[in-house]
Amino acid sequence: MSLAPSLQLRQAQSLVMTPQLQQAIKLLTLSNLEIEAFIADELERNPLLAADPTTERATPEPVEAQPVEADSAAGEAALDVDVAAERFDDGPNEAALSTGPSVGGAGGEELPDLDTLGSPPDSLADHLLAQAGAAVAGADLFIAQHLIDQIDEAGYLRATLLDIALRVGVPLARVEGVLATVQTFDPTGVGARDLAECLALQAKEADRYDPCMARLIENLDLLGRGELKRLQRLCGVDDEDMAEMIRELRAYDPKPGCRYGGEPVQSVVPDLFVTRSRIKDGWSWAIELNAATLPRVLVNRRYHAQLASGAQDKASKAWLGDMLAGANWLVKALDQRQRTIVKVATEIVRQQEAFFLHGVQHLKPLTLARIADAIEMHESTVSRVTSNKYLHCARGLFELKYFFTSAIQAADGGEAVSAAAVKAALKALIAGEGAAVLSDDTLVEQLNAKGFDIARRTVAKYREGMGIGSSVQRRRARALERT
Numbered sequence: 001m002s003l004a005p006s007l008q009l010r011q012a013q014s015l016v017m018t019p020q021l022q023q024a025i026k027l028l029t030l031s032n033l034e035i036e037a038f039i040a041d042e043l044e045r046n047p048l049l050a051a052d053p054t055t056e057r058a059t060p061e062p063v064e065a066q067p068v069e070a071d072s073a074a075g076e077a078a079l080d081v082d083v084a085a086e087r088f089d090d091g092p093n094e095a096a097l098s099t100g101p102s103v104g105g106a107g108g109e110e111l112p113d114l115d116t117l118g119s120p121p122d123s124l125a126d127h128l129l130a131q132a133g134a135a136v137a138g139a140d141l142f143i144a145q146h147l148i149d150q151i152d153e154a155g156y157l158r159a160t161l162l163d164i165a166l167r168v169g170v171p172l173a174r175v176e177g178v179l180a181t182v183q184t185f186d187p188t189g190v191g192a193r194d195l196a197e198c199l200a201l202q203a204k205e206a207d208r209y210d211p212c213m214a215r216l217i218e219n220l221d222l223l224g225r226g227e228l229k230r231l232q233r234l235c236g237v238d239d240e241d242m243a244e245m246i247r248e249l250r251a252y253d254p255k256p257g258c259r260y261g262g263e264p265v266q267s268v269v270p271d272l273f274v275t276r277s278r279i280k281d282g283w284s285w286a287i288e289l290n291a292a293t294l295p296r297v298l299v300n301r302r303y304h305a306q307l308a309s310g311a312q313d314k315a316s317k318a319w320l321g322d323m324l325a326g327a328n329w330l331v332k333a334l335d336q337r338q339r340t341i342v343k344v345a346t347e348i349v350r351q352q353e354a355f356f357l358h359g360v361q362h363l364k365p366l367t368l369a370r371i372a373d374a375i376e377m378h379e380s381t382v383s384r385v386t387s388n389k390y391l392h393c394a395r396g397l398f399e400l401k402y403f404f405t406s407a408i409q410a411a412d413g414g415e416a417v418s419a420a421a422v423k424a425a426l427k428a429l430i431a432g433e434g435a436a437v438l439s440d441d442t443l444v445e446q447l448n449a450k451g452f453d454i455a456r457r458t459v460a461k462y463r464e465g466m467g468i469g470s471s472v473q474r475r476r477a478r479a480l481e482r483t
Contacts, residue, residue, distance in 0.1 A: 024333040028340065028384040032271045032293035035334070039295055048304050048327040052296035124153060124190075124260040131185045136178065143168055143178040147191065155190040155257025156198070187256035195254055196220055202252040212237050216245050223249075226476030246480065269293055270392035272345050272400075274356065285353070287345050289338055297334070299327045340377075344385045345400070347374050352403050356393055361425065363418040365407030408452055422452050423462050430468055437478070439471045 030038060043049050122130075125148055132144040146168055150159035161179065165172045183191040188205045192198035196217050203209040203217065212235045216223070222231050223246070232242050253259075273288040307320055348371065354362035368386070372379040386400035405418035429438065429446055438446070440459050447454050463470075469477065 020329050020333070023330075024336070025384065027333055027337045028381070029387050031269075031388040031390070032290055033269055034388070035337075036293055036295055039297055039334075042330060043297065046323050046327050046330075048300050048323045049330065050298050050300040050303075052298050122260065124151065124155065124257045125149070127260050128182070128185055128190065132182065135181055135185070139170065140174075140178050140181075143170060143175055144182055147175075147179055147182050151191060151257065153257055154255040155187065155192070157191050157193050187253070187259060189253060189256040198254065198256065199249060199252050202256075203248075206248075208248060212241070213245060213248075216249070223480075224476075226479050228479070268390055268397060270397055271389045272341070272391045274345075274349055274391055274393040276356070276394070285349050285356070287342055287349065289342065294338075297331055299324070299331060340381070341385055341389065343375055344371060344377075344382055345391065347371050348386075348391075348400065348403050355403070356395065359395065359424075361421050363403070363405060363420045365416050365418045366404050368404060408454060408458075417452060419462075422447065422454060423466060425450055425452065426459065426462055427466060427468070430463070430474075435478075437471045437475045 027035065027038070039051075043051060128148045128151065129145065132141060132148065136144050143164070146164050147157065150157055150164065152158050157179070161175045162172055165175045168175070179191060183201055185191070189198040189201045192201055199217050199220075200209060200214070203213050215235045216231060219231060219234060222234075228242060232238070235242065235245070237245070269290065271290055271293070273290060275286050275288070276283055277286060278284075304320070304324055312320070348366075349356065351366055351371065351374070352364060354364065368379045368382045372382045375382075386404070389400045391398050391400055402420075405420045407416035408419055408422050425447060426443060429443055440456050440463070443459050443463075444454060444456050447459070460470075468474075
């Protein structure tokens with residue numbers, strides 16, 4: 001075998017991930033609110049980009065859920081980067097394009113009442129630190145700060161006292177003393193190391209921590225299993241006293257810290273609106289992009305002309321060319337993003353029309369590949385488009401991923417149904433079971449009678465996934481409710 005150097009020619013095909021292509025892919029995965037923040041950054045960075053002042057006043061016509069014509073499909077193909085034959089045009093686009101086709105959100109929406117927008121509440125840690133500053137000082141305040149750092153959002157201490165004592169370098173007894181002080185802070189029950197201690201602290205605050213209540217709290221596992229007779233013997237109380245003690249326990253807060261702080265709840269803002277309207281020949285679905293969260297950007301060509309007409313060196317001309325190319329590319333990529341989203345959402349509505357008309361029981365099995373084949377795009381492109389996007393329709397607010405569910409074979413050999421439809425039927429059966437609690441085997445029989453060919457282990461998996469207990473757990477819970 002010869003080891004001499006030689007020259008060889010090889011031909012290979014590859015997809016080059018240019019910065020523009022990477023940016024376009026990133027834009028596909030962002031929600032409208034994230035796009036708004038992204039555009040704000042770009043407006044600050046690129047002087048040739050300008051916000052369209054007519055964005056808020058314009059209310060374009062909705063796009064009907066019809067197949068997209070070939071001319072608009074050419075733009076979306078650029079974002080479908082998994083098809084090797086399709087490429088981006090890196091050259092500047094001389095036309096000032098908007099961020100989307102003629103689509104918009106629901107116009108005329110009222111702004112939120114500013115009086116209802118107060119300052120964010122203090123976190124649990126801030127609330128506890130303020131009380132610690134007034135209750136202890138010196139080294140004890142330092143210990144209290146370490147303890148508070150280890151308290152989670154529910155109000156429980158998630159570190160051992162020995163670890164904290166070693167970390168701070170003080171005797172364990174001193175840490176225990178400071179913890180006893182922290183456990184007197186508001187909210188009552190904070191600083192507990194488990195549920196029993198949390199309930200005990202609240203019972204002591206209510207002056208109800210007598211020996212009977214103490215034994216009840218020490219045996220919460222028996223209460224959870226519904227062994228009331230055994231509890232009565234341990235506590236030495238009759239039926240009436242036991243029922244009263246259980247009612248009092250229910251009034252306590254098992255997670256006292258949750259009323260404070262944590263991250264503020266973020267409202268989900270829809271990226272798309274789906275509406276049904278009457279037309280001449282019947283009914284039609286319309287897909288609208290939410291214009292309220294979708295600013296439009298334009299290329300400021302007048303400003304570009306002013307800069308280009310001045311005396312410039314080579315570096316300045318290169319910078320100005322980069323800014324113009326970047327502005328044109330961003331506008332073009334945003335336009336293609338919007339068209340692609342509308343195209344994917346249109347096909348989802350077409351495939352799941354029965355859901356929009358009749359509800360979750362009629363949700364069909366659907367995969368990303370099926371949508372991708374229908375609109376002639378790659379599956380990964382559909383996955384990016386449906387990530388972090390929400391759709392609002394007459395039935396509520398749904399993530400686009402919600403419409404993709406696995407298939408369950410029909411019991412009669414007919415068309416398969418979606419897992420979501422099976423879960424909805426299962427939940428309805430359990431909600432209406434009444435006094436006779438249904439076992440998983442009975443649920444399987446009733447689901448089979450409804451046409452769902454489903455195994456017992458699948459019923460158990462779906463039930464647990466929805467946070468519904470077993471028949472034994474539900475029966476015990478109802479027994480406790482009657483006490």
